[in-house]
Amino acid sequence: MLDATSSYKPWIDASPVDEQDRTRIVPETIRRADRTPGNRYGNRPTMKDVAARAGVGLKTVSRVVNGEPGVTPETERRVQEAIDALGFRRNDSARVLRKGRTASIGLVLEDLADPFYGPLSRAVEEVARAHGALLINGSSAEDPDREQELALALCARRVDGLVVIPAGDDHRYLEPEIRAGVATVFVDRPAGKIDADVVLSDNYGGAREGAAHLIAHGHRRIGFIGDMPRIHTAAERLRGYRAAMEDAEIPVEDSWMSLGVTDPERVRRAAEEMLSGPRPVTAIFAGNNRVTVTVIRVLAEEARRVALVGFDDLELADLLQPGVTVVAQDAAALGRTAAERLFRQLDGTLITPERIELPTRLITRGSGELPPAD
Amino acid sequence: MLDATSSYKPWIDASPVDEQDRTRIVPETIRRADRTPGNRYGNRPTMKDVAARAGVGLKTVSRVVNGEPGVTPETERRVQEAIDALGFRRNDSARVLRKGRTASIGLVLEDLADPFYGPLSRAVEEVARAHGALLINGSSAEDPDREQELALALCARRVDGLVVIPAGDDHRYLEPEIRAGVATVFVDRPAGKIDADVVLSDNYGGAREGAAHLIAHGHRRIGFIGDMPRIHTAAERLRGYRAAMEDAEIPVEDSWMSLGVTDPERVRRAAEEMLSGPRPVTAIFAGNNRVTVTVIRVLAEEARRVALVGFDDLELADLLQPGVTVVAQDAAALGRTAAERLFRQLDGTLITPERIELPTRLITRGSGELPPAD
DNA sequence: TAGAGCCTGGACAACGTTGTCAGATGCAGG
DNA sequence: CCTGCATCTGACAACGTTGTCCAGGCTCTA
Structure with missing residues (x-):
């Protein structure tokens, strides 16, 4: 049973570009019991806290956390101690904001439960992992609106790239995103009305x-x-x-x-x-x-x-x-090929969109070789 | 083929807490060709740009984007125009940082390609979607280290909650995270050495x-x-x-x-x-x-x-x-139940960890009813 | 011993958004 | 005409991190 009090597409609906003057639903924020008094992240220590405890500057903590050079072993030890004592973990949200890279890519597919897409998704994940990126995936359920909703939500989160298994046949809505630098590859089905990388089966x-x-x-x-x-x-x-x-x-x-x-x-x-x-x-x-x-x-x-x-x-x-x-x-090959092209786009190695067709394979097992029974 | 130049677990390895003095690999940032001169997000307009173009203040743009009240129709129109003209899309990274909620949850499972986990993952996704959250999933490949790596990487991204299908049998590494407010539910297998919500089959x-x-x-x-x-x-x-x-x-x-x-x-x-x-x-x-x-x-x-x-x-x-x-x-029921408990935790409705066992069902089809052949 | 150069550490701004608060405007009533 | 109130708008700080840059202390050499 789904929680009846939750609106259906809260966060996504707050996105302004798609439609003009429809009433907007205010994003439902996920409430959380205030377990401990403290900051918004449930009282999580920040680098500032670590720095205070270790008696060093903020940037020094950052250096230790990121393994940057220029910290004496003694200082590093003190910082590490403070980190462990406080249970500090770097907030990648802030890091992302600062660095402008999220090290994550999005995958919009039809249905994760479909045995065809499982291996495809896994293949994409493996490639992403090899590049240090996480994978966010969503199912469009073969609904073009939902596909767009998902893809744009992922763009709003500034995924570095997007692998899309199209449900719709018009992807012009992604043009601004692609222009803004979101690497994009379509798999399994071609992109509609835009020029983009496509990986298909024959x-x-x-x-x-x-x-x-x-x-x-x-x-x-x-x-x-x-x-x-x-x-x-x-x-x-x-x-x-x-x-x-x-x-x-x-x-x-x-x-x-x-x-x-x-x-x-x-x-x-x-x-x-x-x-x-x-x-x-x-x-x-x-x-x-x-x-x-x-x-x-x-x-x-x-x-x-x-x-x-x-x-x-x-x-x-x-x-x-x-x-x-x-x-x-070969679902896995489709996913792998697409993901690899995606990262080549991000590398800047890949410029012109291409259409790749992977061959299929006829596997004879008996049912196709039965003679006509008439 | 995976890109040979990429280090294997770059971002994750930068996480400081797990190990003490092993050499750290500097996170490989995903490079991107500079398509257009501009800011780090590949020249994406910000609210500031929109505000400038519409001749209004920054906060007014924010109001329009989020459908907050208190904007005259005329002003709203101007802002919308600017938004459309510039192709603005809100940067949820910044939003997340400010709000302290990511509206995303993580799912660590064994192998997305396994037909058992596909439906489970999809069920989690559906519940997440109903709550306006996105799903990030990763495969542990039955490797405890990789499970931990993934789970902590997700925590670093400040997912609001975590659904884990354990590969390892010691999850004390999650204690600080749970204390810090990350809702956590284990599925399919129980948590090791910590007290947490668990949803299992019998x-x-x-x-x-x-x-x-x-x-x-x-x-x-x-x-x-x-x-x-x-x-x-x-x-x-x-x-x-x-x-x-x-x-x-x-x-x-x-x-x-x-x-x-x-x-x-x-x-x-x-x-x-x-x-x-x-x-x-x-x-x-x-x-x-x-x-x-x-x-x-x-x-x-x-x-x-x-x-x-x-x-x-x-x-x-x-x-x-x-x-x-x-x-x-029922893989889907496992996923659904787990995800629902997760969001109940986030609501604050749920306090004490519980262990839920879902019944299994014997389906007789013939092979189990063959008599012994000796 | 003075000067140059290196190493370590920290102050500060910026990333793009939202919450707070106060200012501006318009209108009704005294 | 002024006051009071409601409505709309914008300046500013803050979220937690990283990049830049400079200061201070040290070593080394002339």
């Missing part, structure tokens, strides 16, 4: 290969179930499917295609529809991992053997009967 | 139920493959397994148990060993999802039908032949 090629694979095994009536075509990956995969069909000179019937369908219930209905009717499909191409999972369930209940190729790999896919043939993309 | 009860389930189906020689017992969850599950065996008055033989084993190669060997020998096990209890996956693979190659119960649910587990019986825990 969705078109992968889907084309996958569909061609089914065709090569004798299928002609091949169904396609995918997400909304406004999502780039979905559109590209659909295009790949169509291209393969066209290559084989198979006219695609509308009833074979189901777009914008991703929740289990509707995928199920879509699949069942394709499989009934007078001219049922003999194979299905599933446009993403979630669709694939549901289709597998549907096919498991079918009497007929229907072929299946899915986009995105699944754990255990090899252990099913039959094993699930998939077009696999 | 690992003991779940494992006991799982093992008892196998016993109830006639098994007596039941193998156990789990992680290092220094990991609390692993130890508890082992304890549950032992308890079930004891309840049934079955003496456990050493060769049935394999502890501290989690990488596929070694799990495979361990399983194969249990299944060979003169008195092979007829069932295996797998101590976590990664172990389960590997055991499934091994069993798929076996001629005999060996029963299996795994701890943690798996996607597609129902579609295997036979379906995999598991003791499921």
Whole structure:
């Protein structure tokens, strides 16, 4: 249960640029019980306190804390003692303000709980870590507004860079930020209406290969179930499917295609529809991992053997009967590549935006090699 | 490839408290190409700039930006114009410093790429979002030092709260932070040597139920493959397994148990060993999802039908032949519960640390109901 | 012994924001 | 016309850190 007293997007809504004269919600500050009387940070000692206790100047403490040279061992010892005694820890908020670098990068993705994005996020984190940066991530839940909200909130926090898995198709709202120096890389889907670094999988090629694979095994009536075509990956995969069909000179019937369908219930209905009717499909191409999972369930209940190729790999896919043939993309490689480009931007090594496409890999495991059952 | 020129843990190593006189690595600042001449934030306008342009005072801009009352519509319009023209965005670093709240919480987990932690992390994020806070997460990779490093780095950034999935078993290093007001909740595993809020699954009860389930189906020689017992969850599950065996008055033989084993190669060997020998096990209890996956693979190659119960649910587990019986825990509920307690701490509603155990659920799908094959 | 040069330590300002407080303005009523 | 009050606005300090710069004490050399 979520706390009913909290407003939904407090901090973010305080941001002024997006909309003009809508009523603003005052940021809800997170209240905290005053545990000890003291300053706002719950009575935390500052360098000043340490300096006073050690009987040295403020800057000397700073030097010790940061391992800068020019402090006698004796002085250093005294300062260290004071630090330990007071339990001092440097306030990086202040440090950030002063230095102008936050040593943190933001990642806006679709859903952290999706098994595809976990490894991607982890890969970004590892690269960030290697550069001494922390990672802040947020899920857009496929909502363009929420994506923008998140990305701009991250910019307000002055993340040094931003990795975005777009939910929307217009990213002009990031232009001022990029101009102001926020390194930005888009992953998995291209940026909309701005020129920026993009790292993608070869969705078109992968889907084309996958569909061609089914065709090569004798299928002609091949169904396609995918997400909304406004999502780039979905559109590209659909295009790949169509291209393969066209290559084989198979006219695609509308009833074979189901777009914008991703929740289990509707995928199920879509699949069942394709499989009934007078001219049922003999194979299905599933446009993403979630669709694939549901289709597998549907096919498991079918009497007929229907072929299946899915986009995105699944754990255990090899252990099913039959094993699930998939077009696999390397989520970790996507994340790593994007993050590395991000830091190259920050280095100043990288100037012109590029579009990188990572290859996909067809993994045959059985389900895609079933012959048509009609 | 990681940038070879970057030191590994630059920012974190600068933290002074942990160790005494080891050489400190100077934080590597993330360099950035100077895109435009200007201030440190890559020429970002500040409120001062906006004020100058709008011909008003600094504080008036602040008022407009934060939607505070007491600004005439005309003045507000002028300020908004200046904001839009300059592309101003409030610098939350400064705001944080001034307000003493960061509106962000930290999550230290084991591995973001693990399908168990994805949903957990997402659940924490959702709660944080409902409270207007952002989530910073980091992976400890099961390394206690790295856990500490991360947690303290987050504290240095003055996160308002910390959700920790412990890798180590001594968290006294967090005492000064907690005393200083950092709300702290441990999830999935208990805190070591400090008194703190803890949210756990009932690992003991779940494992006991799982093992008892196998016993109830006639098994007596039941193998156990789990992680290092220094990991609390692993130890508890082992304890549950032992308890079930004891309840049934079955003496456990050493060769049935394999502890501290989690990488596929070694799990495979361990399983194969249990299944060979003169008195092979007829069932295996797998101590976590990664172990389960590997055991499934091994069993798929076996001629005999060996029963299996795994701890943690798996996607597609129902579609295997036979379906995999598991003791499921609700990762999202763990995360949600922990995060909610965290914010209750911040509210001041919550004072005394508690230990919460969430129940597990035995899901029978076939593999756990196979009779012994001897 | 004086002068130059080095080493250590500290005073001070600045980073960009918000809280406090007092000044300015406008209007109503005596 | 002046007073009192309400409304709007802005000057200023403070948050905790780091960069700059200078002072004082020391050593070394001529």
